[in-house]
Amino acid sequence: MHAFVFPGQGTQFPGMGKKLYGTSKLAQEYFDGANDILGFSITDVMFEGSAKDLKQTKFSQPAIFLHSYILAKDLGTKFNPDMVAGHSLGELSALAAIDALDFESALKLISKRASAMQKVCEVENTGMAVVIGLYDVIVKNICNQVDGVVVPANYNALRQVVISGEKKAIKEACEKLKPGAVSVVNLPVSGAFHSPYMEPIVEEFKAAVDETQFKTPRCPIYQNVAGRPSTDVDLIKKNLIDQLTHPVMWRHTILHMIEDGATEFTEIGPGNLLRGLVRQIDKKVKTNGVS
Structure with a gap:
């Protein structure tokens, strides 16, 4: 069985997505659409911004999502997961890639999540x-x-x-x-994520999740809070909210995926952090990446 995994914050890098924009018409359409949806040029930050610019949560989260989501969609029929997981922010990238969220809804939700987190980062x-x-x-x-x-x-x-x-x-x-x-x-992040410091934004993010239309995903997603599979929309939404203040149980997630039959893991998005972690967790499984 083939598992696809999506990275989270900290994997961003200057110039991310620029080559993809120049080689894929589909990527151009999504990137240009993202600028319109967000109301600012995220592509300027991604393609020309500094590491310091991209470290800001309000930029890094939508940037990583765009990079990951577009790579998945650019694969076409080669993106054929039996199961998925995402590391923190990557959970939303994974949900969008398996059609539980449409592109615009996912980007808007991530932007709200990132903006709320950024406010905490600036205060604390x-x-x-x-x-x-x-x-x-x-x-x-x-x-x-x-x-x-x-x-x-x-x-x-x-x-x-x-x-x-x-x-x-x-x-x-x-x-x-x-x-x-x-x-x-x-780590190159600007806040105390998955800690009690995120408690003040839980209700704000919950409201954003409740306002967003979710669909049943086309394969199970193994979520960070418990590392167990789900296709139930209500549980998926609850786990996304709980994730803000709870630890990411990544090792448990990968072990459960392997236990359920995963033999190959493909990381989709910037960097190679997750495939390295998968190899540390179980050296027998096959790992590769699209970045």
Whole structure:
């Protein structure tokens, strides 16, 4: 069985999508349409903007979605998933790719999500860091020992956990984690995603989700909150909302997909982070990517 996975924030890079725009008429139509829907030129930011520009949540989320969605649609009949998953923001890219959301609705919802998150980022001095080489329970215990708010946000692979919170608390946690870790690195994101800092925007995002028309997806989606498959629209919407303040259970998601028969994983979108994580989780499965 063939699984397709879609990356999230942090995978953006300057110039993303520019080559695709120049080689695909379909891509041109979607990119130009996105500029009209958003009311500003996201293509200018993607094609000509700096890494600092793209780090801003209000730009990075729609940019990554566009890159991923257009690549999926440009594949035509080669995009034939038996199941899908997306890492954080990538969950919305996956839903649009399997026709649970139309292009305009997905882009508008992502823009609202990104704008709400950006507001929190501008108010709070927060961030995220990845810890490699320590087990989940150790990272969680260290976070609990730190003054201030810092929590595990992404359980990416065995002994790879992303922590999220206020920068002062992250710095303290990182100092405590470094002696036992292989590496501890700050991530190129502008906020404490999947943490209690996202609580103030839950109702705002819930309203946006409720206003958006969802359809039954054409294959199961394995969602971040529990890593289990669903085609039920109400559950999908609930999980999207809960995802804001809950950790991304990525390792659990991939293990459940493999348990359910996935033997090949294709990453669609910028970078190669997810296929690397899949290989760490299970070296026996086949991985590739379209970027």
